[in-house]
Amino acid sequence: MLNLKKYTKSMKFRTEIKINPAGFQINHKDKIQIIGSCFAENIAKKLNDTGFITDVNPFGIIYNPSTIAKSITEIIEEKQYTNDEIFLYEGIYHSASHHSRFSDTNRDATLNKINSKLNESSDFIRQATVILITFGTAYVYRFQKTGEIVANCHKMPEKMFIRTRLNVKEIVENWTVVIKKLQEINENLKIIFSISPVRHFRDGFHENQLSKSIMLLAVNEIINNFPNCNYFPSYEILMDDLRDYRFYDDSLVHPSTKAIEYIWEKFAETFFNKETINKAEEFINKQKALKHIPLN
Numbered sequence: 001m002l003n004l005k006k007y008t009k010s011m012k013f014r015t016e017i018k019i020n021p022a023g024f025q026i027n028h029k030d031k032i033q034i035i036g037s038c039f040a041e042n043i044a045k046k047l048n049d050t051g052f053i054t055d056v057n058p059f060g061i062i063y064n065p066s067t068i069a070k071s072i073t074e075i076i077e078e079k080q081y082t083n084d085e086i087f088l089y090e091g092i093y094h095s096a097s098h099h100s101r102f103s104d105t106n107r108d109a110t111l112n113k114i115n116s117k118l119n120e121s122s123d124f125i126r127q128a129t130v131i132l133i134t135f136g137t138a139y140v141y142r143f144q145k146t147g148e149i150v151a152n153c154h155k156m157p158e159k160m161f162i163r164t165r166l167n168v169k170e171i172v173e174n175w176t177v178v179i180k181k182l183q184e185i186n187e188n189l190k191i192i193f194s195i196s197p198v199r200h201f202r203d204g205f206h207e208n209q210l211s212k213s214i215m216l217l218a219v220n221e222i223i224n225n226f227p228n229c230n231y232f233p234s235y236e237i238l239m240d241d242l243r244d245y246r247f248y249d250d251s252l253v254h255p256s257t258k259a260i261e262y263i264w265e266k267f268a269e270t271f272f273n274k275e276t277i278n279k280a281e282e283f284i285n286k287q288k289a290l291k292h293i294p295l296n
Helices: 004-010 038-049 065-076 107-127 168-185 205-225 234-242 257-271 274-291
Strands: 031-036 053-056 086-089 092-095 130-135 139-143 161-165 190-195 229-231
Touching: 031 038, 031 065, 031 107, 038 053, 038 130, 038 190, 038 257, 038 274, 053 107, 065 107, 065 130, 065 168, 086 107, 092 107, 107 168, 161 205, 168 205, 190 205, 190 234, 205 229, 234 257, 257 274
Parallel strands: 031 053, 031 130, 130 190, 190 229
Antiparallel strands: 086 092, 139 161
């Protein structure tokens, strides 16, 4: 007679990813700079909700490795934007290097938001102990006239841009320069790279796979070259561990709240010790208590 209990116990219904503990740990004394795609903001919210000190996306949400590298370089160099770097489109002032959250109908207001955040982040990155970088796509959009890679097209006509794809060599060379600059201003900084699990189907199904593969190969080479660089497999967790549409939101592209929570738990297991996890839980409980409204 078939022993069904023994049979089902021996079967595997998931390929759970086992992540080795990182060579360093994060605690609540750390200052964490977070830059990259919308998934970076998901992790940033979890860190903020559990009491960590963070500085999140000083240029807004940005996706490609080239733009992220440029953004960090400008933070390091304490760049200040001028009128010449702001353009007017359909009544709104934009920066080609920033997300539309910095845009405004007033030129001075746009510049003030951009430069105020740059000043804040330039100070923060020199004190940070950890920087978390999340790449979204290897595809970039360049202005037809100048060849400049933009962070955001701001809904301008497609004919104004040339769409190209970065290659492994370009990404590695670019980031080698950036990491050396980071080491010069902050020799103790630890860098965590991650590839966003959000699939960019606007690029095309096959093209999305090529894009993610290019970034994975580039990051692998970078972390092999720099001992202060680490990789967290958020992309692999969603693609190979969870691997089910019930772990996506209604768009069927972005991870669901449950998936983000699971990836966050894996992140905590990788970078937090027991004391840090307990402190994070304590912080959440205190926040819940503060929000509680008594009946009387």
